[in-house]
Amino acid sequence: MSTDISYTPEEVAKILKISKFTVYELIKRGELAAYRIGRKVRVEGADLELYKQKSKSLNSLALPQEPSIINEQLSHSHHFDRDESLVICGQDIVLDILTRHLEKQFPQIHFLRRYIGSIDGLMALYRGLANVVTAHLWDSDSNEYNTPYVRRLLPGHQACVINLVYRMEGFYIAKGNPKNIATWKDLVKSDVRFVNRERGSGARVLLDEQLRINGINRNDVLGYEEEEMTHLAVASKVARGEADVGLGIEKVAMQFVNLDFIPLHKERYDLVIRLEDLERPHFQALISILKSPAFRNEVMGIGGYDISQMGEVIVEI
Structure with a gap:
């Protein structure tokens, strides 16, 4: 170059x-x-x-490759000052709202957002490079979200899984569904171009699990290797006609007038925190914010989310 x-x-x-x-x-x-x-x-x-x-x-410090807004100190050290910084990993806009509420209560704390997928987030938590991470990882063997992955990716570490929201995952397709796409098996149609998410994202895990269950060879999916880093980028590519179908959450589809959405899977989108951190003041504040009417009403106002279990502890591992 x-x-x-x-x-x-x-x-x-x-x-x-x-x-x-x-x-x-x-x-x-x-x-x-x-x-x-x-x-x-x-x-x-x-x-x-x-x-x-x-x-x-x-x-070289084993950080995931997706761009972050973690400040420069992370490029010089494997760890950050846990009394002055708190790193929140995940890509949903609800996390931006949560961070803003936390900043109001703790102006002395640097709340840093890292926009990475579920598996990379759990690995960052394991390595001590994050404090709060999100996950929406479906395990087909147990039909369970997140808990099996937390057990596998945080060996020897106790963690708390707290629900943030439920979201609907499905296909982004062109308005009117001209390619008649309805199920996972339609992804192998010869005239259907797919756009994928990056490895490690919850959407990619869901796709790969469904391909395995349905006996679909990923090499038969045209566009399987074409990756985008966010739901928004996937939806935009379909909306522009550069792909016929992509996988993402319903909330994003609402932002495009020329897209339809086919619901496929209701997913649980959770926060994962080290159990040892749970009693620290700003983590207790985080849980209080999740249960507060102000925060819940703000998320409800956005639309596209189920907040019925927001703030509830799903499991302590």
Whole structure:
């Protein structure tokens, strides 16, 4: 890659194999340097190369590859100051609302958001790189969400699983469903182009489990290797006609006028916290916020979520 040319955000997205929405988020957060020519955004080749080198440094610390807003101290240490920082992992907008409520109560605490998938979040919790992570990982053997994965990925560590919301997972399809997509087996139709989520995300786990159960070879799914990092990016690709179907949550589908949604699976979206942290003041505040009318009403106002068990302890492991 030449360092003396500039790239558009779309070209950067193709080079890094991420969505253009993630590129704009990186620029917005100052993690990737960019400049404007009129209304156009450009990224210098040298700045893109610098970002890639910084990402490699993070990866050497076993951090997941999805861009984060964890401050620079994490690039120099495996651990952060747990009395001054609290890292919350997950991608749902409900977590942004939760973080805002926490910031009001604890202005002295740095609440840092990391936008990564469920498995990467649990691994970050195991390695001491996160305090609160979310998971929506379905286990087909037990028909249970999250608990089997927490047991496997946090060996020797006690954890508490607390419900945040329930969400409906399903297919994003074009308005009117022109390809007549209804079930998992329709993904192998020769004229159906699929767009996938990244490895480690809850949606990817659900897909792979369903392919296995239905006896579907992933190599027969056109577009299986095409990955996007968020539900929003998947839905956008279907809405633009670049794919015929993708898997994600119903809430995101509501944001697109030219998409239909086929509900397939009601999923439990939980918070996972180390049991030893549960009695600390800001964790107790987190649970209180989940049960507060103000927070619950704000989430209800967004729509697309079932909050009937919000704040309830599902299991202590």
